Amino acid sequence: MCGVGGILYKKIGNQGTSPVGKDLVKMLESMTHRGQDSSGFTVVGEDIDGDLVLRIWTDDPAQAADVLSMAEEALQKAGGVVRTRSAWGQFLRLTIDYEGEIPALAEAILNTPGVALHSIGETSEVIKDVGTPVAMDGIHSLSQMRGTHGIGHVRMATESRVDVNHAHPFWAYPFTDVTVVHNGQLTNYHKLKRMYEDQGHRFQTGNDSELIAVYLADKLANGDTLDSALRSSLSDLDGTFTYLVSTKDGLGYAKDQWSAKPLVTMETDDIIAIASEEIALRGVFNQEIDRVEPQNNEVMTWLL
Amino acid sequence: MVIVDAAGLTTRELNGRLKELAASGQEITVLNPHAGHNIAVGIFESCRIQITGSVGYYAASLLDGPEVAIDGNAGWALGENMMAGKITLTKDAGASVGSTMRGGELFVGGNAGARAGISMKGGTLIVGGNAGFLTGFMMQKGRIIVCGDVGEAVGDSMYEGAIYVGGEIGSLGTDAKTEEIGEDELLDILATLESHGIKQRYTFTKVVSAKKLYHFDSLERLEKTVI
Numbered sequence A: 001m002c003g004v005g006g007i008l009y010k011k012i013g014n015q016g017t018s019p020v021g022k023d024l025v026k027m028l029e030s031m032t033h034r035g036q037d038s039s040g041f042t043v044v045g046e047d048i049d050g051d052l053v054l055r056i057w058t059d060d061p062a063q064a065a066d067v068l069s070m071a072e073e074a075l076q077k078a079g080g081v082v083r084t085r086s087a088w089g090q091f092l093r094l095t096i097d098y099e100g101e102i103p104a105l106a107e108a109i110l111n112t113p114g115v116a117l118h119s120i121g122e123t124s125e126v127i128k129d130v131g132t133p134v135a136m137d138g139i140h141s142l143s144q145m146r147g148t149h150g151i152g153h154v155r156m157a158t159e160s161r162v163d164v165n166h167a168h169p170f171w172a173y174p175f176t177d178v179t180v181v182h183n184g185q186l187t188n189y190h191k192l193k194r195m196y197e198d199q200g201h202r203f204q205t206g207n208d209s210e211l212i213a214v215y216l217a218d219k220l221a222n223g224d225t226l227d228s229a230l231r232s233s234l235s236d237l238d239g240t241f242t243y244l245v246s247t248k249d250g251l252g253y254a255k256d257q258w259s260a261k262p263l264v265t266m267e268t269d270d271i272i273a274i275a276s277e278e279i280a281l282r283g284v285f286n287q288e289i290d291r292v293e294p295q296n297n298e299v300m301t302w303l304l
Numbered sequence B: 001m002v003i004v005d006a007a008g009l010t011t012r013e014l015n016g017r018l019k020e021l022a023a024s025g026q027e028i029t030v031l032n033p034h035a036g037h038n039i040a041v042g043i044f045e046s047c048r049i050q051i052t053g054s055v056g057y058y059a060a061s062l063l064d065g066p067e068v069a070i071d072g073n074a075g076w077a078l079g080e081n082m083m084a085g086k087i088t089l090t091k092d093a094g095a096s097v098g099s100t101m102r103g104g105e106l107f108v109g110g111n112a113g114a115r116a117g118i119s120m121k122g123g124t125l126i127v128g129g130n131a132g133f134l135t136g137f138m139m140q141k142g143r144i145i146v147c148g149d150v151g152e153a154v155g156d157s158m159y160e161g162a163i164y165v166g167g168e169i170g171s172l173g174t175d176a177k178t179e180e181i182g183e184d185e186l187l188d189i190l191a192t193l194e195s196h197g198i199k200q201r202y203t204f205t206k207v208v209s210a211k212k213l214y215h216f217d218s219l220e221r222l223e224k225t226v227i
Helices: A020-029 A064-077 A102-110 A133-140 A189-198 A210-221 A226-236 B011-024 B183-194
Strands: A003-009 A038-044 A052-058 A081-088 A091-097 A115-121 A124-130 A149-155 A179-186 A239-246 A250-255 A264-267 A271-275 A298-303 B002-005 B028-031 B048-052 B064-070 B084-089 B105-108 B121-127 B141-146 B162-165 B176-179 B205-209
Touching (some): A020 A038, A052 A124, A064 A081, A124 A133, A149 A250, A189 A210, A210 A239, A250 A271
Antiparallel strands (some): A052 A091, A081 A091, A239 A250
16 A cells, blocks of 8 residues: 655754654654555755765675675775765665766666665665664664655555565666655556666666656656656556655655545645655644645645 | 543544443543544444544544544545434545445535545535545435535536535536536525535535436346337
8 A cells, every 4th residue: 555754844044954764754654554564765955974875785685795895896996985884784875975977876886786776865865674664763773864854655565576675765766866755556667667678767676666766767867847747747657646756955746647545745834744644744743733635636846 | 521532542442432432322522533543433323422633544434323523634534434423524534535425414614635425325425615536426325515616527427416516616527417406405405504604605506417328227138028
């Protein structure tokens, strides 16, 4: 079934960062009845030590350290200079200095066998894993992550298998800081996937939701604004969807033409919160609220 | 009057308590629903339940008799399959409000989402504000009264029953048409609205099935006799 959530702290003067990680964990944990097999988050607007932050994962538990080292070497050969490094289990987080093109960097990493690239961002990163948000928080210290905004997801897999890579969010490779979480199923996934692959786009998984990230990346590469890309998706994507997208500057959502998947939004002077269900908004606003339910064929974006 | 604090209770505990109290005939107030799901489900005794706050999905569904007053929003499927009784909601309801209801009265003070009154089989659904896409989809019986606008495809695939729209109609659904409202019919609607504090005398458009795709009264081949 899946649940989605997002939060944005509006810029008020020179405020630093906000407890985006903590908020997202609370919001998504309250929706584990919508999905418990995996969760994932994008935290945006962080203070990064370097030009880029990368999230890398290997599917090889036995050789994790070696495989991740190889990925790191490949990255360095491509011109990346590592500033900070943390590794735990099959996960690797790096912040680097890098002057070159993102696709070259990404390809170098992805050409390392057994390696998946969850995100490259200037100010945001994707953290995803099997398990519930609170369980993930224990492993990945999500509650300590601060930023300006972010999105999150709880998964009940319906179309593809359960593993770390198939969790959301999906990164709109090669656009730094563009990620997507999705509730629904895309019925023209295979057709569009073939079309994008023929055009040279890369898919890392068999998850239909990944298509949305590729679709948006393609639109953005062709000069579309995020808003216009979201709008075109209403007719180009077939199936049911409520999806949220995070970018460097903001958040957006798109709701399918059938109003098949839920969404509620709440805006105050300080915060914008959006989620599949009101109970998630109550994780951020612990009082009775006025929430809005977007209707079918609706798109909206908010910028910081 | 008995107060039940939903905070700290599981859904099963809360509903169990409500059923016990309903049987005893006392008026019940539920505090801190916290937009949780499945609150006040499956209660068959006539009783009065007041819920002070927003509820999640399937609130007050599968009822047969109670009067449930909710001060807040509701998620999807408020009052699903209500057999008899009354539900009132002060603010907005999500999609599929009054889904497959068979009797009783359901009043939404604010707006309702898509598929309001989907597959209704009786009773009256009233929306003070607007209702969404596919309102009255596959309706079989009953009345839907929307004071505001309705979205696209109102009354799509409806069999019987009627939808009264006070505002704009986004578009008519498949096999739906508009029809004149009788005077008595209109008076009845206005009286119903007034019972919920709505005194404005809206001009309603009545939407019913056009019955061009409706073949359920057709005889089977073997049932037809040669005259």
